[in-house]
Amino acid sequence: MSGSDRAVEHTPVLLPQVLAALNVRASGVYLDATYGRGGHAGAIVEKLVADGRLLCLDRDPVAVAEARARFAADSRVSVFLAPFSALAACADHIAPGLKFDGILFDLGVSSPQLDDPSRGFSFMQDGPLDMRMSKGVGPTAADIVNGASEAELIRIFREFGEERFAPRIARAIIADRASKPFERTLQLAEMISRVARTRERHKHPATRVFQALRIHVNGELDELEAALNAAFERLVPQGRLAVISFHSLEDRLVKQFMRRHASTDPVYAGLPFVPAHAAPKLRLVGKAIQADSEETARNPRARSARLRVAERLNEGLAA
Numbered sequence: 001m002s003g004s005d006r007a008v009e010h011t012p013v014l015l016p017q018v019l020a021a022l023n024v025r026a027s028g029v030y031l032d033a034t035y036g037r038g039g040h041a042g043a044i045v046e047k048l049v050a051d052g053r054l055l056c057l058d059r060d061p062v063a064v065a066e067a068r069a070r071f072a073a074d075s076r077v078s079v080f081l082a083p084f085s086a087l088a089a090c091a092d093h094i095a096p097g098l099k100f101d102g103i104l105f106d107l108g109v110s111s112p113q114l115d116d117p118s119r120g121f122s123f124m125q126d127g128p129l130d131m132r133m134s135k136g137v138g139p140t141a142a143d144i145v146n147g148a149s150e151a152e153l154i155r156i157f158r159e160f161g162e163e164r165f166a167p168r169i170a171r172a173i174i175a176d177r178a179s180k181p182f183e184r185t186l187q188l189a190e191m192i193s194r195v196a197r198t199r200e201r202h203k204h205p206a207t208r209v210f211q212a213l214r215i216h217v218n219g220e221l222d223e224l225e226a227a228l229n230a231a232f233e234r235l236v237p238q239g240r241l242a243v244i245s246f247h248s249l250e251d252r253l254v255k256q257f258m259r260r261h262a263s264t265d266p267v268y269a270g271l272p273f274v275p276a277h278a279a280p281k282l283r284l285v286g287k288a289i290q291a292d293s294e295e296t297a298r299n300p301r302a303r304s305a306r307l308r309v310a311e312r313l314n315e316g317l318a319a
């Protein structure tokens with residue numbers, strides 16, 4: 001396989017589990033909020049008949065171009081270049097107030113994004129320190145590394161990377177950038193390796209800082225919070241929400257969101273009458289699902305994947 005062939009590949013994680021979680025019905029309406037290379041989207045479409053629908057979103061123009069080319073002749077599929085926090089506006093574009101039988105989020109970056117050095121996500125290959133999923137839009141990782149104050153860098157590395165050497169790394173950045181701004185991924189990764197030797201097995205010392213910068217540059221946690229709320233509003237009763245996350249910050253947010261909506265408003269806890277607005281609105285479907293050893297052997301990226309599933313309840317009905 002040539003390098004360019006490999007660059008467009010992405011193996012979908014937990015594919016059978018996602019299809020089961022979404023409970024795909026042939027005439028249903030579905031949303032894949034993170035198209036990537038459409039591994040999940042393609043499998044959903046295969047289950048649809050002529051009046052089924054799939055909306056695909058991605059904020060990355062490269063992913064969207066691939067989706068548009070692939071589904072150009074398929075009237076069941078609509079593709080949007082948009083952040084998933086704007087999913088309601090995309091749905092309204094098809095039909096005002098459109099709701100879904102199932103919504104999928106497969107969070108993070110795709111293999112083609114990670115494997116393309118020019119996107120700047122990788123601390124293993126040299127490239128511009130970019131990290132923007134919405135290619136070309138907004139500040140880059142280099143803008144943050146060269147422009148943020150020491151306190152702000154420490155906050156970013158701690159909050160989004162849970163990096164215990166955050167102050168040491170931030171101090172080294174401030175000292176180095178005065179003479180030579182950070183422009184390349186390896187320039188930053190090698191500096192971190194020098195100042196913060198991690199004792200975490202199988203983890204490059206720059207892993208946490210790169211994760212933190214990526215989350216910050218793309219506003220990933222704010223995006224996710226807004227998108228979960230929007231998705232919740234756009235599910236039909238019995239509609240399914242399936243979310244795959246790849247690190248604990250995302251997974252915690254998803255878990256807390258689902259639990260909150262699967263519980264009675266605590267103001268009414270223990271009271272004999274719970275009004276409809278305070279009753280649970282979601283039902284948790286099983287526990288978090290992880291890839292089995294066969295899948296992780298085939299696709300190491302699946303190792304950290306966690307799939308959480310919830311179902312929208314009829315308005316006013318308790319679980």
Ligand SMILES: C[S@@+](CC[C@H](N)C(=O)[O-])C[C@H]1O[C@@H](n2cnc3c(N)ncnc32)[C@H](O)[C@@H]1O
Pocket residue numbers: 010011012013033034035036037038039040041057058059060063082083084085106107108109110111133223224
């Ligand atoms: C892990 S990949 C999805 C892979 C896909 N399920 C497949 O099987 O090919 C995540 C994708 O979500 C996109 N993405 C991440 N955050 C996004 C956001 N806030 N809005 C829209 N797309 C986002 C990324 O650009 C990337 O293409």
